[in-house]
Amino acid sequence: MSTVVPIFTPDAESVRRSQLTAFMAFCEAEAGARFGDPAAFHEWSVREFRRFWSLFLRWSGLIVEGNPEPVCLGDLCETAVFFPNLRLSYAENLLASGPGREDDRPALTALDETGRVLHLTRGELRREVIRVARGLRALGIGPGSRVAAIARNTEAPVIACLAATALGATWSSASPDLGTEAILNRFGPLSPALLFAHTHYPYQGIDRPLAERVREVAAGLPSLEAFVALDEGNGEEGGVGGLSSHTLDGLGRDSAPSDSEWTWPRVPFNHPLFVMFSSGTTGPPKCIMHGVGGTLVEHQKEQRLHSDFGPADALLFQTSCGWMMWNWQLSALACGTRIVLYDGSVTHPEEDALWRIVGRERVTVFGTSPPYLQFSHDSRIVPRESADLTALRAMQSTGSILFDRHYDWVQDNVKSLPLQSISGGTDIIGCFVLGNPNLPVYRGEAQCVSLAMGVSALAGENAPAGRGELVCSNPFPSRPVAFFGDPDGARFHAAYFAQNEGVWTHGDFIELTSRGSARIHGRSDGVLNIRGIRIGPAEIYQILTHVPEIAESMAIEQRREDEAGGCRLVLLVVLKAGLTLDRPLTLRIKKELKERGSAVHVPSVIAQVAELPTTHSNKRSERAARDAANGDPVTNAGALKNPASLDAIRDHAALR
């Protein structure tokens, strides 16, 4: 239960100086309107979303060419097209110099658990990107190419991504801890022309080999024409049989060293920039294509207006290259903000290693997740005692639900600052609810709904009291351009628009407060969010085809407030006739999921059941099983042909 007393209130001076205040004044002057309060501004930004985006584009100073009219073709969220007559370059906008973004200012710091520290100024980073872009162009990479990466969170994928996308290629990345099968499920449908990869990575003091997995992945991608090792130095181990092999350090070395002759190719606003992946309850992972312009303007809006990022900031977001927050933090370069990358174990060589880096690197905004805050709490880490956090001005958290206790822990053990709960996802490569530099913070709540997003809580028979399905009713530019490999858009429609015709249905339960803040209450569909990482059950079912004892299975989330992330992954299995789930089989199932998927795919509990809840139309219902495991009323029990299966789940000893 939230209290109406804020845990943090911004001072009047920081409100007066925020970019949000400046932008509101700009809109008031341009639109001839008066916004009495933040709610009125938000309401205007939704109602007049074309005006909002047009003014924001002008105010932001983003480098674009062409006609900014029309702002948006169409009124339907599903089919609207933003800025069809504009062209731009993502990399150019991230790397341009200007006031507060001079070439000699630091742009990127890359650290890892071995103690390696690398700083690049804006000028150095831009030269590196141009050098690599020239090398990639010589390899035939250009508009329409798709490139994929298995990468540590170092400067190398930043350079590779900006170089490839500068040429009009589309980027996808995965982290090194993902298994071969899971990587191929993602990259395979894209038929990438080029694979970037690290060939080893440090974790918890051990240098772990990756070359063999990279070779397996490359062997499973017949479309590949070239391989580029991302390791420092010559990357001798990175050679992949039969492919033209290169190193990032070596690309473009024979081209002109100066960037003065370089022209950034500008592509249409809706040209695909990133392909992200999201797995559902059925079928292979969806390949979600996000456009250049939509990604950039949405990130700029979230980062400049809602997060107040600027050239004085240093952002460290705890992420891997396989999570959308990597793409999100990358865009902060366009704010003139220095991005601080960290690769490796966050607890090596000491438990509070990451907090020490936040202090040492003078990080101003630290992005993290509820599981890391819970770990810090459980380990009795007191960051304010072990690190100099004077530069830190805000924290952001996403991935799973922030509980009230996390806000208290931060206030008591870090410092008095806004802890901003931000939530949205891969599907929109951004946020529906997030922070606001002008508003107070209430425990357990995101400060506000994102500007120009017409978010509401759609009450319905499936929604718990006071909560509703998170829906967005108006067009927004970071809606995916399309799914890759979905030519008629049928899968795209089914994913977001089939449930409530005409509006985006996100798959989360949301509660909107009278204060304009919001609480997210977890998934409303069968998709899993384990320790902040989203997993589609379909991926788990695919892996379990390698366990012949299993007749069928169902993966669900069970609420456990004591668990990191607030829930645990439960796997229900129906075994073939006469078999019993014993410990060796339990461990073998877990091992398959770890090796073919990742550690996140491993369930906390595996429970044998006689049958799975199934509807009269023979669809298995993850939602019904989840409600039963949580002890909640099962709203669709009437649609089940075997409602007794719910009792077995509700009463199962392993699930208590």
Added chain:
Amino acid sequence: MPTSDAGIRQVVIDWLDDNYHFGDAAEKIKDDEMSFIENGILDSLGFVQLILHLENTAKIKINRTELSRKNFDSMRKILDYVGSHPDFRPAA
């Protein structure tokens, strides 16, 4: 609830198998003195989870000031710490 060194050992092995090694934990722990962290038996995030699990299963209350690697970073250290804990109830 474990009431002996063998019982504590089994709790640790089972937890490592359930969460990290899936049946291979006993084989990977070559001797009781081997550092768990330095040899990749578990990471620091798991380290805290293991200690919380030991608290719950052995019914001991671990002083947070003692929650460090010097007390828990090998099988020997865990056996010594838990076995000598005032709350620990060995079999008669």
